[in-house]
Amino acid sequence: ELSAGSDVLYQVLPALTTWFADAPQASLRRSVQVWINALLARGASERALLVVDSVEEGADMKGKLDTWAEEFEELGFQKGCAQGKAEGVAEGVAQGVAQGKAEGQVIALRGALKSLLRVRFGDIPEPAAQRIDRATQAELEGWIERSIDSPSLPALFGDDAAPA
Template sequence: MAQENDNTYKMLFSYRRMVSDLLTGFVREDWVQELDLSTLEKVNASYVADELRERHDDLVWRVRWGEEWLYVYLLLEFQSTVDPYMAVRMPAYVSLLYQDLTRQGKLTDKGLLPPVLPVVLYNGEPRWSAATDVDELIERVPGGLERYRLSMQYLLLDEGQILEQETSTELKNLVHALFRLEYSRNEQDLIKVLAQVVEWLKAPEQRGLRRAFLTWFRRVYLRRKHVPEPDRELIDQAQELEEVHEMLAERVDKWHEHWRQEGRQEGRQEHAVETLLRLIERKFGPEAKEASRARVERAAIGELEMWFDRAIDAERVEDVFSTD
């Protein structure tokens, strides 16, 4: 599932509007103001190192910077768990990219390599704690050897931390909206943000990105929620994000009632399992309890109640589960 989530994110960031909003909303450095965002262009990210090792899963963009035609490549790495050695991986990826640019002769007017902005987009639950510069992972040594230390920093976008520290929830930024959808506290927050996304992407030329958000909703959000099957099927059949928004607004209260009933049923089920296992242990011993556990935990509530009634009078544990 993690790989599918990554693919869904990569689909979203295959659109110029998402990369533009990422740069203007989350790279708070002066040079971003000099970018001509209308020139953003996705380039082939399948580059080959001298050892013929291929990478096909990067997203790389280029954009004009200032008056000269310079390249800024964005490597977007999508992580859902903290990788303590991400700072080692990123220089390797950038080196592969530079090798490819050198082979193709895609250098600046001065014959130099273009700048690269490596970005890690992280959506995991624990806050990111790994080093953001490979220099931090290399042992310090005395003498002149330290001058040869490798150093390269990547830009970390920790979604949860960004939302914890935000001062405004009204930013007209699709990347910010994506983060809020990902971490929506309740369905009402989700409906509000989804309405904003629908409004911002209502133009006909944004249809592809609307579909990408619709795919995200199906593959990421719905898999976290026990949405009633009829509504899940309707969402799967929806052709537009606006249809999903309208459906949520109309049906979310029914979903809450469905979840409350599920919770009560699960509580009743768990209580019945534990009660039956305690009775088996008292009558037939700990070994019989452990031998019966897997079967009891898989049983429906009706079977559990029937087996409990049998266990009261049974002389052997086998009689509890007898099919005669």
């Protein structure tokens, strides 16, 4: 009577099934069936979730519960995988959009700087154009600010990388 429901399913019921198969005793079998139903009812609080009609059925229930547990575990795994995949796709899209915006800003800054430099200094020498094409956003922003009052391309870049 003090046994846990899992003890009954995994240890007691298989032993009783074997014993009753060898020595059928109808009144004892019925008493055990009532006891199992009482255990199940107690575990399910006010309403019985499972009612066992025989000791053999109780023993068979272990296999069914194990199968159900495996199926629910697989369903949970599949749901978790699907959710993880959806979250990964959403995160990837968000990162892609952010990266695309940043790259777009750098491209726009390169174009703006080259336009400003052409207006101020005429044709841009190839080494200066290549340096602009490799520049980071921070470098481009600094060069745009300095282009307003820089006397020459070498002065703008702070070295002789872009001859006048």
